[in-house]
Structure formats: structure tokens, C-alpha cells
């Protein structure tokens with residue numbers, strides 16, 4: 127009762143304190159903040175809720191581009207944030223600059239205070255040592271050893287499409303690719319057969335991972351929001367329904383720990399000797415846990431591939447330049463990571479060495495970045511940005527001359543660029559090559575359109591939802607087996 131009385135008595139003072147604090151912060155941000163000289167939306171000047179608002183609608187990438195069109199190549203997108211839309215910021219000033227590191231916003235993905243994954247390790251030395259280990263997993267040699275498993279999974283994908291075509295059923299390609307991607311990464315990480323393609327048991331993890339990424343994206347825009355732990359309610363509900371993503375990963379790790387370290391050719395066999403791994407329940411706080419979470423969600427990215435190019439399979443896969451051009455153009459228009467990859471000046475630089483980006487001196491502590499979607503739709507680098515033109519990537523074509531391919535950032539660049547790039551290309555090449563070899567297809571529903579405020583240009587583009595990695599639905603395709611199918615091993619399974 128006493129406590130209640132104290133609370134009631136102090137409430138007005140607390141309210142006055144909060145309002146005064148907000149007013150003072152507002153006054154400082156509008157009049158004295160060193161970023162005031164940069165243009166941008168008024169709301170973003172005062173609060174990160176501006177980005178949170180659009181992130182919650184999964185359209186922050188589109189909004190950022192619109193803001194660039196309105197305010198120019200450098201915009202203030204939060205009280206302490208600047209977004210750049212130039213090749214020089216991408217290639218020199220930010221992502222390949224030793225004096226710049228990942229932003230502290232990445233720490234919202236930490237599982238335990240002193241545990242870092244490759245993705246959220248800000249310290250450059252720690253990152254280098256982690257990257258070395260993961261580099262072994264996705265190296266060319268390792269990928270060659272893993273390829274038979276990958277092909278096996280791709281063959282299941284083809285077989286499932288055949289089954290659908292035999293009963294005249296259209297296929298949601300995004301959904302199938304997500305299942306395939308997750309099955310492959312289950313084998314790659316802990317040699318665990320998730321079998322999403324053939325068995326619905328674990329399919330819930332796709333949705334769970336998307337929910338986790340949705341909240342991650344919002345929290346990264348305004349890190350204090352992570353303290354609210356809004357995602358906990360969703361996790362709790364999943365646990366109660368017996369469909370917990372985290373519990374599934376725990377099961378995968380435990381199953382793997384029960385086997386001999388080098389019994390399988392997977393991620394675990396590489397990291398086991400480097401990390402202290404406990405076989406009891408404290409697995410939740412272990413280093414392997416942090417890495418596993420990252421590995422499993424990163425793979426969702428691969429579901430974004432869709433291409434209509436005609437290609438050939440086999441040893442010449444790597445030399446199929448048109449296939450590669452089609453991939454790159456799809457990745458340009460619909461990058462699997464659409465957002466701004468936030469960075470900040472590294473602490474070791476100290477205040478004495480100013481960071482200069484595109485001629486602007488950047489105050490220490492400012493969050494800086496390039497928005498991949500905006501850069502990929504910058505007309506200066508990619509004329510007619512909303513048109514799918516693979517010839518931009520093929521020497522000898524006029525479009526090639528007019529394109530600045532240095533502005534391509536689907537895998538980011540520099541030491542924090544994508545470690546899985548060769549694997550992503552290999553997997554996508556195999557899937558598309560095999561699918562086109564065995565099937566003709568037609569689109570059933572037009573998935574490019576979406577309700578909402580889209581410009582005419584945008585309406586012609588395949589619509590993505592930005593949740594750190596972008597998600598989408600469809601296309602819905604109806605497949606027709608080609609005569610070549612009859613002799614294929616994967617078809618014989620039917």
C-alpha cells in the first residue's frame with residue numbers, strides 16, 4: 127500500500143521529467159546536433175521511430191529509396207544515422223575501410239552478453255578468427271565434398287515438382303526454394319536431415335525464422351527496443367505448441383554432439399576443435415549456439431533466387447555467362463538483403479582521425495551505411511533500374527557499357543562481405559539448370575503486383591518484404607515435364 131502511495135505521489139514528477147527530457151533531446155536534435163546539416167525526413171531527425179515505422183511494414187527499403195530521390199545521395203535517416211547512395215561510399219569509404227566496423231546495432235542479435243557470432247562480432251580481430259573457421263566450411267574444396275549432398279537435395283526438389291506437375295497443381299516456387307534451402311543448410315551445419323521438402327514436421331521453422339528476422343530488423347533500427355523482448359511472446363507460444371525453432375536447433379546440435387566429431391562433413395566438424403562445447407543444457411549459451419542460429423537463418427536468403435534464363439548443367443556450369451548474368455540481374459533488382467548495412471567508425475581510430483565519406487566529415491559515433499536496394503536502383507549506375515536486363519552483365523552489349531557494376535552490392539563487399547557467395551551461386555545454378563532442363567513452365571498468378579503505395583515503376587517489379595533478409599511469395603508456376611525427363615535418374619524415382 128505504501129509503495130502504491132509513493133508511486134502515485136511521484137508519478138507527476140516522473141511525467142514532468144520524461145516530458146522535459148524529450149523536449150531537451152528534441153531541442154538539441156533540431157538545433158545543435160552535428161548531423162543537422164544533412165537533409166532528410168523531419169521525423170527521422172528526431173527519432174528512430176521513423177525507420178521502425180517502415181520496418182514494421184517491411185517496406186523500409188522502398189522508403190529509403192524514395193527519400194534518396196527526394197533529399198539526395200546523402201540522407202539523415204535517424205537522429206544519428208546517415209545513408210549514402212554512391213559507389214565510392216560502398217567500395218572505398220565504408221565497407222572496405224579498415225577504420226570502419228559493423229555498427230553496434232548488430233548486437234541486438236546477441237544470444238548472451240559475451241557470446242558473438244560471425245555476423246555480430248564487432249571486434250575486427252575476433253571477426254577475422256571466426257571468419258577463418260567459416261571460410262573452411264564454405265571453401266571450394268569443402269563445397270566439392272558437400273556437392274553430392276546438395277545435388278541429392280536438388281533432385282528431391284525436382285522430383286517434388288514432377289509429382290505436382292503430374293496432378294496438374296501449380297507450385298509456389300518461393301515456398302519450395304525455402305524448404306530446399308533449409309534442408310541443404312541442415313545438412314551443411316549439423317548433418318541433420320530436416321526433410322522439409324518431403325515431410326511437414328519441421329516446416330514451421332521457416333515461419334519462426336521469418337518472425338525472428340522481422341523483430342531483428344525492427345530492433346536493429348532502434349536497439350533499445352530489443353529490451354522489450356517483444357519476440358518472447360511469439361517464442362513462448364511456439365514452445366507451448368511444440369513448434370519451437372530454438373528447440374529444433376537444440377535438437378540438431380545435440381544429435382550432432384552424440385556423433386563422432388569428424389563423422390560427417392559439416393560445419394560442426396570444422397568448428398568442434400575450435401570452440402568449447404558443452405554436452406549439457408548450457409548449450410543455449412554456448413558459442414556454437416550463436417553460430418548455429420546465424421547459419422540457419424542466413425540460408426533463408428537463398429530462397430530469393432528466381433530466373434527464367436535457359437542454361438546448361440554439368441562441368442560447364444561455371445562458364446555459363448548468360449546464367450550468371452541472369453542471376454546477377456535478378457540479385458540487382460531483387461536483392462535478398464535489401465536494407466542498409468549499418469557501420470560505424472572503429473574505436474581504434476580515435477577522435478583524431480576524422481572519417482570522410484563523399485567529402486563529408488562524419489562525427490564519431492554516427493551510424494553510416496549504404497542501402498542496397500537504393501543503390502541497385504540508382505539510375506546513374508543502372509539505367510532503367512526497374513527493367514530486367516541481363517545484358518548489363520555481358521561484355522559487348524550497349525547496356526554493359528552504360529552500367530557501373532561496382533555498384534552491385536548483393537553480397538556486400540570487403541571483409542564483412544558474404545562468406546557463402548560461392549555456395550549461393552553453386553546452389554542456385556544447380557537448381558535452375560536442373561529445373562529448366564527437365565521442365566517447361568508457365569506463370570499462373572502475377573506476383574509482381576501488390577496493393578499499397580507503389581510508383582508505376584515499382585509496380586512492375588517483383589515485390590519484396592524487408593525483414594533483414596527479404597521474403598516474398600511466389601511466383602506460382604505450373605510445370606510441364608519435357609521429354610528429356612524420362613531418362614533422368616531423379617525422374618525414375620517417380
Ligand code: HEM
Pocket residue numbers: 244245257260264424425427428461462463467535536537538541542543544545546547549550
Ligand atoms: C543469394 C544468396 C546470398 C546473398 C545475397 C547473401 C548476402 C550477404 C550479405 C549482403 C552479407 C553482409 C551482411 C551484413 O553486412 O550485415 C552476407 C554475410 C554473410 N553471408 Fe551471405 N548471402 C547469401 C547466401 C549465403 C549462404 C548460402 C551462406 C552460407 C552458407 C552465407 C553466409 C554468410 C556469412 C557467414 C556472412 C557473414 C560474413 C561476415 O560477417 O564475415 N550467405 N551475406
